[in-house]
Amino acid sequence: MSIRLTFLLLLAISLLAGCNVRQPAALETRMMTQIKRQLTVGGKKDKNPLAATEENIHAGQLDFSHYCYACHGLDGQKTGVPFADNMSPPLPSLNSAEVQAYSDGQLKSLITNGISPSGMPAAKGILNDDEIWSLVLYIRHLPAKGSLGEPKAYADDASRAQ
Numbered sequence: 001m002s003i004r005l006t007f008l009l010l011l012a013i014s015l016l017a018g019c020n021v022r023q024p025a026a027l028e029t030r031m032m033t034q035i036k037r038q039l040t041v042g043g044k045k046d047k048n049p050l051a052a053t054e055e056n057i058h059a060g061q062l063d064f065s066h067y068c069y070a071c072h073g074l075d076g077q078k079t080g081v082p083f084a085d086n087m088s089p090p091l092p093s094l095n096s097a098e099v100q101a102y103s104d105g106q107l108k109s110l111i112t113n114g115i116s117p118s119g120m121p122a123a124k125g126i127l128n129d130d131e132i133w134s135l136v137l138y139i140r141h142l143p144a145k146g147s148l149g150e151p152k153a154y155a156d157d158a159s160r161a162q
Helices: 003-017 026-040 054-067 104-113 129-140 152-161
Strands: none
Touching (some): 054 129
């Protein structure tokens, strides 16, 4: 068998095997996470120009409730989204260590450009830079799982007032 034919056969097998929908193995997940974090997701050094004030976090909450909740739930943790765990790849909880490990600039880049081929659309042209930066602030201050989207800072303030 020629080298070229062997290569084509291996390529065909790889492509067909790649068509299976399955959960990625732990090693595959770790490798891809590191590749994304170090190489493919831009904006690593970009700093959020917005301060984490109640006003800016609330603005992010409002944008999130209009743009992101259908897939991520109002709490950013897939609450009330029955299809989230059946997607391939599955949606991560936005409060997970995997997501929170991205820099603010990387989160902005992911929101701005979307995540292909996952189905996450690009916000570029829909939301402006300040709206996207406020979404990043909200993602950093997500509420408790199962809540209606009230950020941690607000929940803490409400409990102190009682």
